[in-house]
Amino acid sequence: MNQVEKSIRSCVEQGRKAFVPYIMAGDGGLGSLRDKVLFLQDAGATAIEIGIPFSDPVADGETIQQAGERALAEGVTLRAVLQSLQSFKKEVKPEMPLLIMSYLNPILAYGMDAFVQSLRESGVSGLIIPDLPLEESGHIKELLTENGIALIQLVSLTSDQKRMAAIAEQSTGFIYAVTVNGITGAREGFNESLATHLQSLKSISPVPVLAGFGISTPAHVEQLSIHTDGVIVGSAIVDAFDNGDTARISQLIEASKTKMRAAH
Amino acid sequence: MEQMSGSVKQKGRYGKFGGQYVPETLMSALIELEAAYDDASQDPTFTEELDYYLRDFVGRETPLYFAERLTKKIGGAKIYLKREDLNHTGAHKINNSIGQALLAMRMGKRKIVAETGAGQHGVATATACALFGLDCIIFMGKEDVRRQELNVFRMELLGAKVVPVEKGSGTLKDAVNEALRYWVAHVEDTHYILGSALGPHPFPRIVRDFQRVIGVETRRQILEKEGRLPDAVVACIGGGSNAIGMFHPFVKDEKVALYGVEAAGSGIGTGLHAAAIAGGKEGVLHGAYMYILQDEDGFIQEAHSISAGLDYPAVGPEHCHLYDIGRAVYTSVTDEGALAGLRLLSETEGIIPALESAHAIQYVAELAKGMRPDEVVVVCLSGRGDKDVQTVRDALGGGTR
């Protein structure tokens, strides 16, 4: 079993739910990456998703787009991020999986084989590519699997039962259940049918199911953890770091640890 | 691309180019679109309806016009113009917009989103939406809003909502990004009318098929007029829709040389251009594997061209393939060249071409000169120049001399 799945399962077995914060690498300068990762590790994150800035982030809303622009203005690249991770990987606990979230083109430009090699050297154990649907993922998946790295696939509200099943079968690490039709960014609330969707996904998935997109308050964290193995929180974390509000981050993480048993 | 081929069946490939690189949320819409299009293209009532609107609303077929004075002036091959500028709304874009609007209605979708660069696709889509009573929202880069002010007003008169995109370079690429984001959020009741032979499968095929009418008519017309096929066919390349529509019916005729003309902006050497085949590398943008202007880290670069409609950093997947297999030749013309082409056609034939089409005109002038008088070349005059008059006037410093 891949480290990503292992860490999530062990968290759930202890009666908590997984909490995976997303940060934009290089927002605030690449020097801040280490500080953020170590802060999140100490604050109780289950895994950490590290976003690579891209010129054309079509799956992202304002908050992450702007964080990406700040990072690009700092000259941050995929290569620089992987080098930075490598420089402090000894400080990251072995049971703390690091995930890379990158659009496909920077990976292609890096070269697939070299990229996978660098992921290993940087201690990365999972990869999320928002513009790589199941249909196009075959070769990358094989290469990652050979190297013990998870390829986390996304399931959306528009994926029908058949696709959900096919994606669940192929996803390694966990399934990323997109909770809204739309791009990343804070939301007021969620569609009523979401609970049913998450339950049905959970019932067929051989790997853990984590919900993400729009989750921005402790109440959201609790609400969406009920039917899943945990949550991914992006824009709210990016915002909190940008405002220096780390207490907010701790609150969000706390919400994944409380009331879970009561809810079941 | 070898690295991309896997066990799951990949769709919509032109050699290694194309594919479906989109967020999962859009996959079901693409699958639905593909099924609806397969069904529609087999259905004679759909084709008849499309033909009806192309004839009685758009004004097809468009003439294949022998440019006699231009031919004389150049002193080489006979030059024919395929007059897509005479279509309703002034460019080839309407062929695709009408087709896709009919397709959207067939899928029960009455809301439309589109991007536009020059504003021609936006105007064409706003027109189709007005014609059929569909809701229409158009994303347009802020730089293009400035360059194509009159087209913005035209879209608004037609009842469309035009949203300026401030991000990035404020041109076509950024407008596509925003249109895609909007589509992801409204995918359940909205169809995205993509304006060029780009994007994820099945768009490149659908757009090509709706633009094929250009080449199909040209083929018949040249056979009538010359009793034979042309020696060369020329078209400008933004994303590549007028060109692929023109080329496709000739691809199997090996003797017909195909020339695609990219925008060289200030010159390929300056880095300020929009010539993705001449200056780009393979990669993925907006759902497809193509040649793209990008830096070594895989970040997409901004395209530069005096013509808003060519100002896009990639070229549609089918052209990438035609280039790879050597079936078509891709060349480029600078901003300056395009301005010269525009004046040449205006003065010799009384036709002010769109700046996009002027790239093709300028190249044809060079090409025809090196050919014999008994040879024949056809150029796709993809649109008329009214929309560009202000830009041209600024570029020429206020006057014509």
Ligand SMILES: Cc1ncc(COP(=O)(O)O)c(C=O)c1O
């Ligand atoms: C008149 C005209 N020609 C050509 C183009 C370029 O597009 P394509 O390459 O898809 O034909 C445009 C785009 O706006 C246009 O308006």
